[in-house]
Amino acid sequence: MTKSPPTAVMRLPEPCDHASRRFFLREVKEFIDSSYRPRLIVDLSAVEQLGPDSIDLLLECVGHAERGDGEFSVAGASPQTDLILELTQAASVLNMFPSVLEAANGRQLNNFESGKQGYARSLAA
Amino acid sequence: MEMGALVVTVGGNASSAVQGPGLWTPSWPVLGKTVLQRWLERVQGLGVGLVSVVDRNIHESSRVHTLVEWAKEGVEQVLLIVLGSYAEIDLLDLIRFHSEGRRQVTKVFDQQGPLGISLLDRGCILASHEQTSEDEETPSSRYDFLGYVVRLSSTANYRQLVQDALEGRCGIEPTGRQTRPRVWIDETANVDASAQIHGPCYIGPAAKIRAGVAIRGCSSVERNCEIDLGTTLDHTSVQPNTYVGPGLYFRESVVDGTRLEHLARGIAMDLGTAELSARIGTQARRVHRSPKLARVSELPAKAELL
Numbered sequence: 001m002t003k004s005p006p007t008a009v010m011r012l013p014e015p016c017d018h019a020s021r022r023f024f025l026r027e028v029k030e031f032i033d034s035s036y037r038p039r040l041i042v043d044l045s046a047v048e049q050l051g052p053d054s055i056d057l058l059l060e061c062v063g064h065a066e067r068g069d070g071e072f073s074v075a076g077a078s079p080q081t082d083l084i085l086e087l088t089q090a091a092s093v094l095n096m097f098p099s100v101l102e103a104a105n106g107r108q109l110n111n112f113e114s115g116k117q118g119y120a121r122s123l124a125a
Numbered sequence: 126m127e128m129g130a131l132v133v134t135v136g137g138n139a140s141s142a143v144q145g146p147g148l149w150t151p152s153w154p155v156l157g158k159t160v161l162q163r164w165l166e167r168v169q170g171l172g173v174g175l176v177s178v179v180d181r182n183i184h185e186s187s188r189v190h191t192l193v194e195w196a197k198e199g200v201e202q203v204l205l206i207v208l209g210s211y212a213e214i215d216l217l218d219l220i221r222f223h224s225e226g227r228r229q230v231t232k233v234f235d236q237q238g239p240l241g242i243s244l245l246d247r248g249c250i251l252a253s254h255e256q257t258s259e260d261e262e263t264p265s266s267r268y269d270f271l272g273y274v275v276r277l278s279s280t281a282n283y284r285q286l287v288q289d290a291l292e293g294r295c296g297i298e299p300t301g302r303q304t305r306p307r308v309w310i311d312e313t314a315n316v317d318a319s320a321q322i323h324g325p326c327y328i329g330p331a332a333k334i335r336a337g338v339a340i341r342g343c344s345s346v347e348r349n350c351e352i353d354l355g356t357t358l359d360h361t362s363v364q365p366n367t368y369v370g371p372g373l374y375f376r377e378s379v380v381d382g383t384r385l386e387h388l389a390r391g392i393a394m395d396l397g398t399a400e401l402s403a404r405i406g407t408q409a410r411r412v413h414r415s416p417k418l419a420r421v422s423e424l425p426a427k428a429e430l431l
Contacts (some may be wrong), residue, residue: 049398079392084399087385089374 005071006035009100011043016053028061032068040065041103045076050084062093071095075103128220129175129195130168130204133188133241134161147280148379148386148393151208153364154347156290156309156327157300160211160277168204171216175200181207196250203250207241211286212274213296219244222268230265235274280379280386280393287362288343291325299327311348329365342376349405366405373401 008031013020032038040061047054058074065072073095077085085091097103135151152159158166161178168176175195179188192203202223204216214233219242223231229249233242249263273295275286290297291307301311307325310316316334323341328334329348337355340346344358352358353371363369364381377389382404383397396402 051398052400055399079390080394083385083387083390083392083394084396084401087373087375087396087401088399089372 005037005039006031007039007041007104009041009043009104012047012054012057014047016051016057021053021057024057025060025064028064032064032070035068035070038065038068038070040070040072041097041100042072042074043076043100044074044078044081045099047078047081050081055084055088055090058090058094073097073103075100126201127175127199128171128173128202128204129177129192129200130173130206131188131191132161132164132168132176132178133181133205133207134178135181135208148381148384149278149280149283150381151277153283153362153379153381154329155211155283155286155297156345157311157329157347160286161208163211163297164206164208167216168206171220173204192245192250196247199247201247203245203247205243205245209241209278210274210276211295211297212240212242212270213272214240214242214270215272219268223266226266228264228266230263231268232265233268233270235270237274237276240270240274281388284360284362284377284379284388287327287345288360291327291343291345301327301329335371351405368403368405370401370403 010024010028013024028040031040042058042061044050062072064070074085075097076099077096082091082096085094085096095103097105151161155163165176165178177191179191192205195203202220212233212235219231219233223244229246231244233240243265253263273289275282275289275295277283277286286295286297289295290299293307299309301309301314304310305324308322309326310322310328311330311332313330314328314332314334316322316328317336317338319336320334321339321341322328322334323339325343326340327345328340329346329350331349332346333351334340334346335352335354338352339357339359340352341358342360344360345362346352346358347363347365347367349366350363351368352363353369355371356369356373357375358369359374359376361375361378361380364379367380367382369375369380375385378385378387380396380402383395383402384393385396385402386393
């Protein structure tokens with residue numbers, strides 16, 4: 001029997017100011033550094049319009065996930081957010097899914113924290 | 126025989142177009158000139174000295190007043206063009222057809238219906254002015270046009286016209302010089318040597334195309350635009366005075382200042398929040414860097430580590 005990788009579902013901080021970015025990234029790093037092949041899903045379903053700081057933040061998450069041998073996905077983007085990700089070509093480096101459930105499809109995800117505002121909740125599978 | 130031409134526009138205020146389903150506005154140029162300018166050139170090419178352009182939103186009575194004044198001054202025929210389409214009608218043939226007919230009004234139709242173009246005799250203008258009943262309509266001749274027509278009511282129609290013009294399917298000649306087959310670049314445009322320009326495409330006056338930009342797929346960049354480093358335009362039109370940020374990828378879209386309509390996705394949205402584009406001369410530009418550019422910017426740091 002194989003063990004599923006640890007998975008976390010997070011929401012982008014809003015507003016995406018300097019302090020909340022730092023806090024968010026710290027939680028991402030903690031999760032990635034403490035897990036073996038971690039899986040991080042960012043739920044964008046509550047994002048109305050993606051600003052440049054949020055895009056940068058997503059790209060930083062991609063970098064952290066790659067360095068930690070993990071996997072990074074975004075889920076639930078609105079058509080507008082999806083378009084912004086295409087225009088900025090962020091879509092080419094992101095795994096994108098219509099919903100968090102679909103992002104987690106094939107993986108065992110025992111608990112979602114997508115209802116909570118904000119930050120990382122590590123879910124050991 | 127003296128002739129007048131009255132061109133009725135839909136109004137060219139770009140901001141008013143936001144309220145509609147798309148961004149389309151008649152003020153958008155098609156490869157250097159608006160459809161209105163192209164109509165006026167054709168009308169003036171007939172030698173018509175009396176040309177007036179009025180907004181459709183202005184009360185109809187003032188339009189009628191113009192026609193009646195012309196008729197009273199001795200203008201024999203009036204070409205009335207209600208701008209809603211680009212149609213390559215042979216106006217001389219229309220006039221000939223009208224003269225041969227017995228009706229005082231000739232209306233132009235294509236297969237989809239009336240095109241909003243009519244030729245009116247002086248007598249009919251004066252008679253209709255004197256009529257009290259609004260329901261009574263002067264009998265008209267029908268001129269069937271089978272040539273090139275695009276009804277301009279949406280951004281998709283606009284893109285179709287741009288594409289047809291660039292591919293030579295209609296008679297629109299882009300302004301500027303044709304530097305290569307189906308590539309028109311205005312002499313005042315500044316195109317970086319590293320930019321990849323794949324025809325058919327159009328780059329208008331005073332446009333700046335920065336390093337690494339790729340323009341392809343019947344794209345057009347109108348006057349005074351700036352396309353920043355590494356951005357790709359594919360089947361996309363950029364409207365005048367628009368700055369487009371670096372490292373972006375646009376396909377099947379029209380960008381007008383901060384506004385974008387993506388035809389493939391059927392989305393119209395404002396890019397101002399994401400700071401991807403801007404109206405030149407109206408706001409500060411702080412634009413997002415693309416992942417590719419971000420990675421390029423990281424290269425020196427990585428090199429130092431090695």
